[in-house]
Amino acid sequence: MARYILRRLFQSIGVLLGVTILVFSLVQLIPGGPALMILGEDATAEQIAIVNHNLGLDRPLHVQYLDWLWKVCRGDFGTSFQDSRPILPDLLSRMPATLELLAAAMFVALLVAIPIGIASAVKRNSLLDNVGRVFALLGVSMPSFWIGLLLILVFAKDLRWLPSAGRESWTGVIMPAIALGFAMAGILMRMVRSSLLEVLREDYLKTARAKGLSEKVVILKHAMRNAILPVITTIALQVGNLLGGTVVIETVFAWPGIGRFCYMRMLQRDIPTIMGNLMLYAILVCVLNIITDLLYALFDPRIRYS
């Protein structure tokens, strides 16, 4: 087990390197460099050259990348082009807000997807199933920022039940979590439904019923245990999407997380912040993937990591 985890961690290093090289190259392709953004409208060619030199951007790209990488290996994420503050503390201090949003969105998604998915599969082609499928389709096709704005208009503006922005009170997380979790709920619900439908055809369930077990036990204990595996895979794959979604949702709800912070910094071409954020997100996704693989073993006794 420990060896397996170590091996996976080792593999993750390769992934991280690949991702950073890719993004570092992509950032260079964005038109309008950091110097132009710092100097604004009055930028002259001469001033741009001076600022580029001050920021070390006049060095060859591979030198810039290796320099960045070497510093990151020593735990130095550099300082922001924008406000000269060290990046890592600013990113880490925003991490809890983003993780909170992520967990809440996941909770919303599971809370909605699992019961509806099960009901949909068990009562296949019933009214309930159809409503459930329409709901899933809506979830997948409505953009999350739009759901967010609708929620704000209804629950913050008209009903005044929830705050429209910020993280001052714990109720602030409700709307962003719903907006973010809704799309994932749709995808998960469809996954639960189809995967459960497949399992329901299996012979071992007939055996279970023949033994006289109640339908509740048959579905929740015997069928779900097998049906949940593809769902876990989907969750793991969706975490990346969810993290990407935080950028938009945090902006809509002025949520003080890492996504909004980095979105603003991206507009300013603050390369060190973009790279730092990327690093943290990539590490997070890698770790969550390893955890998912470990969860397989928990649910499926046939899987053993040794």
Next chain:
Amino acid sequence: MSMKGKKWLGFVLLVALALASAVGIAAADNGSIVIAPAADAKTLNPLKASDSYSLYSVYLMYDPLFTIGKDLKPVPVLVSKYENPNDRTYVFHLKKNVRFHDGTPLTAEDVKFTYDFIRDKKNGNRYASYYDLVEKIEVLDAQTVRFVTKEPYAPLVANLNLCIAPKHIAEKDPAALDRKPVGSGPYRFVSWNPQEKLVLEANPDYWVKGVPKIKNVTLKPIGEATTRLVALETGTVDIADHIPPAQTKALAAKGLKVIPTQPNGYNMLTFNETKKPFSDKRVREAMTLALNRKEIVEFVWYGQNRLLNSSIIPQSWAYEPKVKNYGQDIKRAKQLLAEAGYPNGFEFTLSLEADENVKKFVEIAQQQWAQIGLKGTMVAKEWGAFFNDITSGKYEVCAWQSLDQKDPDVPLYRMFHSKNWAPNGYNWIFYKNPKMDRTLDEARTTLNREKRKTLYREAQRMLSEDFVCIYLAEYKKFIGTSAKVKGFYYSPYDYLRPLATSTIAGK
């Protein structure tokens, strides 16, 4: 009650509790005010700040030498009086008893340090080129500072509206002010968590007696307009930045105040004059006459912003009221196009920043141009990418907002003098007219305001006759405040500073 029933009751109670606590959220307590700008400051350092969101905070914590009044003439702030011993020299006498928040007096040394820092190109300040004509800055005594220019430079005083930084802190490490601002302004720095909130408190020793009245100021940036509006409506914030023009009436109907800011620029469409066929004046004239500018302005700005005909706004002392107000004349436009060799029109690209309001006026212009056979394709990009295209001359026609009128020299010299052709300056229209160059050179080196006025009026007539820009609405924004906020206004030159003399009713 059954077990199931009890569980439900518990759940309902929990939800009710959540809602009750949510409704209880109120913005301000005693003597506090919460402001929602549309974006956060990039930096709090007065030696680096140049975008308006950074300057929001800087002007609350620091003082400038001058600000700009409603008639666009300089108004002294830290200066008690000033004189011109000769055309190339300005002597400024500073007010006494001005102290930085750490107790150190603000002196002529700080003024010299600040402007020497800003004008040194190595330091990468956006405004460095505004002081190209400054030869040296000398400290005469603690309260007196002398600016000597290389040649007479009339816009100098208006350009001395940047905030003064403390030399004793910034000299050793200019970045020290990034993290811990020490100004002389009405508010003191408490804490800043970028993109989340900036907390300020009243400076009890401020040099203006009885100012500021509001004790605590919190700035919480909310980027999304809908979220910001709802936060104002529900009382989560007291002042909300950038109310979309479409929403002003609805907000006012709900008992909130909508304050238009002083206009400080204009919206326009303009041409890259190095590109054919826009180098032909007849084409530019045809494109101007094809538009019903009045209709566009009415529709896009809901009749709240006035239609302009010049690069100088009517509030300015240098405004030329006799510039032509071009109306729509499709027949003449078609005729001009035919004369220029394009009887069937042509295709071109229309570059713009991806902003809802800008997109709206570009779309209408696009439709109106189609009436004379011109087919414009919109290229909307995020600001940085758009701006990069413009300054590198990669555009044909573009939509632009020109946003600085502190001295007529600023909007005219930078943009229309051929010396400033991009990328070495701000003239990315690539306009070149030797007569314009002479007029603008003379206007900036003449200290007599009446003479300057005559010259700038001539320059505005030239721009109008050369069809350099298609002027649309004046630029101003709308700030929403709750009814409790009294005496607040927003100035495009000292931003949120009027907060210092505002009050909150009943607090």
